[in-house]
Amino acid sequence: xxxxxxVKNLExxxxxxxxxxxxxxxxxxxxxxxxxxxxxxxxxxxxxxLTGALAYEAGEITYNxxxxxxxxxxxxxxxxxxxxxxALYEDITAEQNLCFFASLYGLKGRELNEKxxxxxEFAGLSDRAKDKVKxxxxxxxxxxxxxxxxxxxxxxxxxxxxxxxxxxxSRNHIxxxxxxxxxxxxxxxxxxxxxxxVEEISTRIIIMDKGQIIAxxxxxxxxxxxxxxxxxxxxxxxxxxxxxxDFYSVEGVKKASxxxxxxxxxxxxxxxxxxxxxxxxxxxxxxIHNVTSQAANLETMFLNxxxxxxxx
Numbered sequence: 001x002x003x004x005x006x007v008k009n010l011e012x013x014x015x016x017x018x019x020x021x022x023x024x025x026x027x028x029x030x031x032x033x034x035x036x037x038x039x040x041x042x043x044x045x046x047x048x049x050l051t052g053a054l055a056y057e058a059g060e061i062t063y064n065x066x067x068x069x070x071x072x073x074x075x076x077x078x079x080x081x082x083x084x085x086x087a088l089y090e091d092i093t094a095e096q097n098l099c100f101f102a103s104l105y106g107l108k109g110r111e112l113n114e115k116x117x118x119x120x121e122f123a124g125l126s127d128r129a130k131d132k133v134k135x136x137x138x139x140x141x142x143x144x145x146x147x148x149x150x151x152x153x154x155x156x157x158x159x160x161x162x163x164x165x166x167x168x169x170s171r172n173h174i175x176x177x178x179x180x181x182x183x184x185x186x187x188x189x190x191x192x193x194x195x196x197x198v199e200e201i202s203t204r205i206i207i208m209d210k211g212q213i214i215a216x217x218x219x220x221x222x223x224x225x226x227x228x229x230x231x232x233x234x235x236x237x238x239x240x241x242x243x244x245x246d247f248y249s250v251e252g253v254k255k256a257s258x259x260x261x262x263x264x265x266x267x268x269x270x271x272x273x274x275x276x277x278x279x280x281x282x283x284x285x286x287x288i289h290n291v292t293s294q295a296a297n298l299e300t301m302f303l304n305x306x307x308x309x310x311x312x
Contacts, residue, residue: 092132
């Protein structure tokens with residue numbers, strides 16, 4: 001994929017406190033690049049610098065080889081921005097909101113009407129076009145927020161925590177929409193602290209903590225590089241015959257627990273010793289129904305990298 005945005009050695013401070021510390025990364029055309037990290041990691045600050053909302057003290061940002069700075073109007077025309085805080089006018093209709101924001105990008109007349117209608121349809125809000133935004137649920141407002149950002153068909157869409165505080169149905173609609181926009185050729189930069197969203201939509205991931213990038217790559221690459229364990233799940237009868245402590249004698253076992261007839265054993269990758277685990281159960285005459293393995297997820301990887309959970 002072609003790199004369209006390059007960020008090198010970016011630095012930003014607030015009141016003498018450095019919040020972005022030498023951050024460098026590239027953004028490829030047509031990908032979903034997810035920024036993952038806890039609150040205060042520097043995700044939103046990095047995004048606000050990219051959108052031109054914030055200046056930066058050091059570093060360089062280029063778009064297709066051209067240097068960009070705060071307030072670059074040509075670059076802004078290429079962007080659609082979905083802010084973390086809703087940017088909507090509550091006392092006018094959904095359609096009027098869309099027309100207003102799209103007109104800021106020079107849309108007018110027939111093109112404005114057509115693209116407004118398309119954005120409303122994409123957000124699943126065509127039937128509420130004439131309703132005032134103050135009558136909308138939180139999820140509907142989030143979807144309208146996205147519609148306002150894409151009405152001018154931007155090349156790059158920046159989404160900062162777009163699913164905060166909404167219901168599961170609206171979240172699923174938004175995630176489905178993100179994948180659909182990617183399939184249509186849009187480049188998407190997406191920040192979140194929800195691991196499951198990153199698992200579902202990301203092409204590539206950047207993990208930030210304390211103003212720095214601590215890892216980047218595809219989900220598969222990161223898991224292979226930073227996750228050193230997997231989980232083996234054994235469904236059994238006669239759970240009372242299982243003694244969890246027995247499994248700690250097997251090489252590679254890090255943790256074992258029993259819950260609702262499911263024995264969960266965390267083992268080092270490459271040192272599963274499944275035959276020995278099964279042998280322990282058979283020696284106790286435990287009937288085995290099913291055995292599955294589960295790769296450690298991004299939550300485990302984040303814990304390995306930072307020593308803390310994502311939401312700490």
